[in-house]
Amino acid sequence: MKGFNYEIIKSGPGKARAGIIHTKNGDIQTPAFIPVGTKATVKALTPEEVKSAGAQAVLANTYHLYLAPGMETIEKAGGFAKFMNWHGPTFTDSGGFQVFSLGLAFGEKVSKVARGDVSEDFGEKNDHAKLAKIDEDGVTFSSHVDGSLHRFTPESSMDIQWKLGADIIFAFDECTSPQAPYEYQKSAWERTHRWAKRSIDAHEKLDPQNVQAIFGVVQGGKFEDLRKESARELAKMNFDGFGIGGSFSKDDISTAVGWVTEELPDDKPRHLLGIGEPEDMILAIAEGIDTFDCVTPTRNARNGTLYTSTGKVHMKNERFKNDFSAVTEDCDCYTCSNFSKAYLSHLYKQGEMLAGTLGSIHNIHFLIKVASGARKAILEDNFEDYAKKFLNTYKQSAID
RNA sequence: GCGUCGGUGGCGGAGUGGUCAAUCGCAAUAGACUGUAAAUCUAUCGCCCUUUGGGCUACGGAGGUUCAAAUCCUCCCCGGCGCA
Numbered sequence: 001m002k003g004f005n006y007e008i009i010k011s012g013p014g015k016a017r018a019g020i021i022h023t024k025n026g027d028i029q030t031p032a033f034i035p036v037g038t039k040a041t042v043k044a045l046t047p048e049e050v051k052s053a054g055a056q057a058v059l060a061n062t063y064h065l066y067l068a069p070g071m072e073t074i075e076k077a078g079g080f081a082k083f084m085n086w087h088g089p090t091f092t093d094s095g096g097f098q099v100f101s102l103g104l105a106f107g108e109k110v111s112k113v114a115r116g117d118v119s120e121d122f123g124e125k126n127d128h129a130k131l132a133k134i135d136e137d138g139v140t141f142s143s144h145v146d147g148s149l150h151r152f153t154p155e156s157s158m159d160i161q162w163k164l165g166a167d168i169i170f171a172f173d174e175c176t177s178p179q180a181p182y183e184y185q186k187s188a189w190e191r192t193h194r195w196a197k198r199s200i201d202a203h204e205k206l207d208p209q210n211v212q213a214i215f216g217v218v219q220g221g222k223f224e225d226l227r228k229e230s231a232r233e234l235a236k237m238n239f240d241g242f243g244i245g246g247s248f249s250k251d252d253i254s255t256a257v258g259w260v261t262e263e264l265p266d267d268k269p270r271h272l273l274g275i276g277e278p279e280d281m282i283l284a285i286a287e288g289i290d291t292f293d294c295v296t297p298t299r300n301a302r303n304g305t306l307y308t309s310t311g312k313v314h315m316k317n318e319r320f321k322n323d324f325s326a327v328t329e330d331c332d333c334y335t336c337s338n339f340s341k342a343y344l345s346h347l348y349k350q351g352e353m354l355a356g357t358l359g360s361i362h363n364i365h366f367l368i369k370v371a372s373g374a375r376k377a378i379l380e381d382n383f384e385d386y387a388k389k390f391l392n393t394y395k396q397s398a399i400d
Numbered sequence: 401g402c403g404u405c406g407g408u409g410g411c412g413g414a415g416u417g418g419u420c421a422a423u424c425g426c427a428a429u430a431g432a433c434u435g436u437a438a439a440u441c442u443a444u445c446g447c448c449c450u451u452u453g454g455g456c457u458a459c460g461g462a463g464g465u466u467c468a469a470a471u472c473c474u475c476c477c478c479g480g481c482g483c484a
Contacts, residue, residue: 036435036436039436043436043439044439059435094435101437111433111434112434131437145437173435175435250434273435275434277434294434295433295436300433304439314430314431317429318430
């Protein structure tokens with residue numbers, strides 16, 4: 001494989017590790033948080049702002065870019081990175097998450113991190129309202145934009161991702177619902193494994209030189225035997241790295257991640273798909289995760305919630321109206337260096353676009369710092385201390 | 401001065417005899433958000449009591465008609481418009 005390589009710089013304590021992912025477009029110092037730019041844009045930010053906030057790479061989405069602007073435009077642009085003017089490593093998600101979000105999750109209040117338990121009537125209601133339907137061969141989507149029908153298979157996902165041109169792509173998988181019971185999780189991951197094999201085969205044909213790295217995606221929900229078996233099965237395949245996907249209960253993200261990283265080979269990178277609350281990242285890094293992506297910093301920022309070292313705060317809250325201190329005093333992001341809570345509060349309340357921009361800069365910077373801080377601590381041999389201190393101060397809910 | 405239309409909760413604006421503490425929008429106050437259907441969504445929003453419940457005060461003001469009035473009548477106050 002050309003250009004792609006993972007190197008462990010330091011391991012421990014436990015499964016935690018610091019490393020470097022080399023790609024032909026640059027390196028990623030891990031652990032790292034990768035901001036999400038679904039439609040070839042990290043919402044509300046210019047690539048320069050994303051970079052200044054500390055981002056080393058961005059992750060875009062296959063389904064969304066396939067729908068718009070469509071592959072013809074992306075190909076003419078020379079790939080999505082060039083299209084969006086991002087100079088650095090890139091990832092694309094396979095569209096597997098949309099199997100979930102437009103499928104069983106459509107119209108329901110389920111997200112990939114569950115608060116509830118496995119549902120008795122899983123998948124039985126409103127099936128006709130869903131926009132995605134799964135069969136053995138692939139998934140048929142109704143476009144959420146205009147209702148038109150589209151079909152994704154492992155082969156078409158690979159084809160699209162090859163054209164999108166990311167450095168790291170993911171095998172086409174099914175992101176399962178946290179409410180899915182054991183039997184469903186089992187059959188889903190079995191299908192996902194068949195899709196993984198087909199993804200590898202299809203990708204080899206498209207990219208015989210292997211200039212593009214492909215990661216397999218571990219599934220299995222919250223069930224230990226399924227997670228472990230999924231990891232073992234995928235580890236046998238010729239993937240360049242692994243994604244850990246699907247659903248978790250908030251309380252056992254790190255447990256489930258631990259089951260998986262025990263089974264995955266150490267010499268390949270592990271990406272925890274879609275996870276990104278600070279406390280989740282710290283716990284997952286302890287279990288040997290290298291990279292994360294998550295929409296939560298940018299979405300929260302647009303919706304008025306910002307991260308601080310003591311927890312999240314909602315900038316529209318009245319208490320910030322005349323608070324002229326920075327969101328986080330010791331934060332060196334552009335936002336905290338130049339603006340007060342009072343100003344941000346004003347922007348948010350007035351619905352000004354700059355609110356989303358300044359908030360997003362701070363939030364992605366914050367999460368990037370959580371990951372890079374962990375890296376530094378691992379390298380300096382005090383990760384346990386770093387993790388403990390971070391978790392103790394964070395979650396103390398609220399600031400001031 | 402005459403005529404006419406109108407005065408509703410923080411604002412705009414419905415309602416024009418009972419199902420009205422009063423549709424709706426905005427603002428306000430909280431909350432949610434984890435591979436982006438998301439610059440979105442949810443809740444509360446007259447006062448008091450522990451409740452899916454109850455009590456009180458309210459639709460410019462004062463009277464009145466009626467079993468029942470934000471809604472009908474009379475007078476008064478205020479505003480827009482038209483005519484003098």
